[in-house]
Amino acid sequence: xxxxxxxxxxxxxxxxxxxxxxxxxxxxxxxxxxxxxxxxxxxxxxxxxxxxxxxxxxxxxxxxxxxxxxxxxxxxxxxxxxxxxxxxxxxxxxxxxxxxxxxxxxxxxxxxxxxxxxxxxxxxxxxxxxxxxxxxxxxxxxxxxxxxxxxxxxxxxxxxxxxxxx
Amino acid sequence: xxxxxxxxxxxxxxxxxxxxxxxxxxxxxxxxxxxxxxxxxxxxxxxxxxxxxxxxxxxxxxxxxxxxxxxxxxxxxxxxxxxxxxxxxxxxxxxxxxxxxxxxxxxxxxxxxxxxxxxxxxxxxxxxxxxxxxxxxxxxxxxxxxxxxxxxxxxxxxxxxxxxxxxxxxxxxxxxxxxxxxxxxxxxxxxxxxxxxxxxxxxxxxxxxxxxxxxxxxxxxxxxxxxxxxxxxxxxxxxxxxxxxxxxxxxxxxxxxxxxxxxxxxxxxxxxxxxxxxxxxxxxxxxxxxxxxxxxxxxxxxxxxxxxxxxxxxxxxxxxxxxxxxx
Numbered sequence: 001x002x003x004x005x006x007x008x009x010x011x012x013x014x015x016x017x018x019x020x021x022x023x024x025x026x027x028x029x030x031x032x033x034x035x036x037x038x039x040x041x042x043x044x045x046x047x048x049x050x051x052x053x054x055x056x057x058x059x060x061x062x063x064x065x066x067x068x069x070x071x072x073x074x075x076x077x078x079x080x081x082x083x084x085x086x087x088x089x090x091x092x093x094x095x096x097x098x099x100x101x102x103x104x105x106x107x108x109x110x111x112x113x114x115x116x117x118x119x120x121x122x123x124x125x126x127x128x129x130x131x132x133x134x135x136x137x138x139x140x141x142x143x144x145x146x147x148x149x150x151x152x153x154x155x156x157x158x159x160x161x162x163x164x165x166x
Numbered sequence: 167x168x169x170x171x172x173x174x175x176x177x178x179x180x181x182x183x184x185x186x187x188x189x190x191x192x193x194x195x196x197x198x199x200x201x202x203x204x205x206x207x208x209x210x211x212x213x214x215x216x217x218x219x220x221x222x223x224x225x226x227x228x229x230x231x232x233x234x235x236x237x238x239x240x241x242x243x244x245x246x247x248x249x250x251x252x253x254x255x256x257x258x259x260x261x262x263x264x265x266x267x268x269x270x271x272x273x274x275x276x277x278x279x280x281x282x283x284x285x286x287x288x289x290x291x292x293x294x295x296x297x298x299x300x301x302x303x304x305x306x307x308x309x310x311x312x313x314x315x316x317x318x319x320x321x322x323x324x325x326x327x328x329x330x331x332x333x334x335x336x337x338x339x340x341x342x343x344x345x346x347x348x349x350x351x352x353x354x355x356x357x358x359x360x361x362x363x364x365x366x367x368x369x370x371x372x373x374x375x376x377x378x379x380x381x382x383x384x385x386x387x388x389x390x391x392x393x394x395x396x397x398x399x400x401x402x403x404x405x406x407x408x409x410x411x412x413x414x415x416x417x418x419x420x421x422x423x424x425x426x427x428x429x430x431x432x433x434x435x436x437x438x439x440x441x442x443x444x445x446x447x448x449x450x451x452x453x454x455x456x457x458x459x460x461x462x463x464x465x466x467x468x469x470x471x472x473x474x475x476x477x478x479x480x481x482x483x484x485x486x487x488x489x490x491x492x493x
Contacts, residue, residue: 010171012172028169029169029170029171029172029213030167030168030170030203032200051204052201052204052205053197053201053268056265056267059267063346065241065270066269066270067267067270068197068267068268068271071196071197071200071201071214071271072196072200072271073172073193073200075174075195075212075215076174076193076217077198079218089287101434115301120266120267123266124266125301127266129266137398139266140268141265141398141399141400142265142266142267142268142400143265144263
């Protein structure tokens with residue numbers, strides 16, 4: 001290819017499907033899904049913790065699988081189906097079984113990691129990786145809780161997994 | 167993060183053409199590239215998004231061989247029932263790597279391109295000297311905090327540890343990486359730093375990884391990946407071992423064995439000295455532990471990483487003895 005060819009950074013026009021709704025965005029290519037959700041679409045349920053893929057606070061679902069929004073470019077997930085914590089409860093406000101279990105088990109203290117924990121737990125159960133407490137710990141390891149609410153988080157995932165398989 | 171141009175490739179051919187542009191970098195799962203762009207380590211002029219290319223994510227496994235498309239996700243390969251039964255060390259290396267979220271993002275091809283976690287490499291603002299980032303600038307790790315650094319395959323230019331798990335299993339079982347025009351052994355694809363620490367892979371501008379192939383074998387079928395780390399999950403290896411074992415009909419004499427190390431070397435590290443020492447020998451603990459020590463021939467520490475020289479042979483021995491117990 002010709003060495004003279006250069007492509008300059010420009011603004012991209014993209015469409016994202018989030019919680020079943022279409023959103024049109026004008027963004028720089030470097031904008032992450034996390035920043036697009038929080039700063040452009042004001043869906044602030046998804047949290048920015050470390051912003052470098054180490055804490056899990058920004059966990060969302062893309063095509064039904066849990067991923068980190070901080071290491072995902074918004075442009076990359078055009079055409080995919082994105083679910084955030086705002087899209088988990090029913091339209092009538094009924095909580096998802098995992099959300100209800102987190103409340104019942106008191107599975108948080110400050111609550112900052114909780115949306116990420118919940119999104120991760122929903123996927124963990126769906127994947128079939130919540131069969132025992134050890135398996136829950138292993139497959140929830142990507143979500144850090146600085147308050148240390150882990151025993152209650154494991155209890156909440158265990159409870160929700162049981163309810164969802166019933 | 168510096169801004170860049172974004173191009174979506176819809177075919178391998180388009181990706182190859184775009185990858186030849188100056189300053190172009192390929193984006194698959196993004197777990198390395200986006201991370202390093204945020205650190206200021208990667209400064210692509212153009213990001214070529216290959217994640218939308220159709221047909222590159224197939225997982226095709228038989229007793230003869232496993233072929234993973236470059237865009238197959240780590241999680242999907244780890245959970246594949248045939249991979250679990252025919253190549254257990256590969257599945258184990260994958261599910262013990264990173265977190266569930268990262269394994270849903272990261273691809274098999276991108277996994278091979280993962281960069282070191284050397285904290286000096288990842289921090290250009292505070293540590294301008296790094297031969298990997300800026301050839302000839304020096305190595306900030308040598309004389310620095312070295313607890314996680316390599317003891318094998320190092321040079322005066324670089325002691326950065328290769329951080330991955332999958333490739334350790336791949337080199338143990340003779341896997342190949344498919345670059346389209348050529349195929350090469352994964353073991354040869356990774357380069358020790360020598361005097362050119364900036365070159366970590368034998369890949370040329372315009373080349374794109376399309377698949378990884380692992381030949382099926384008795385040693386791959388009876389294999390395991392043992393990973394020892396500072397915390398039980400979601401952590402890089404302090405030392406790890408991929409081991410495959412085939413016993414004679416007497417069920418105690420080693421017919422064939424493969425051993426590779428992670429977490430202690432500058433690249434995925436096959437240890438043939440251990441393999442040769444054990445072939446034809448009885449699989450008893452004393453023999454295994456003595457042979458495992460041979461893995462550390464030529465090891466050089468830089469103080470705080472001295473423990474790896476004691477740890478790695480024990481990890482190898484644990485993996486071999488674990489496989490022996492299943493005889």
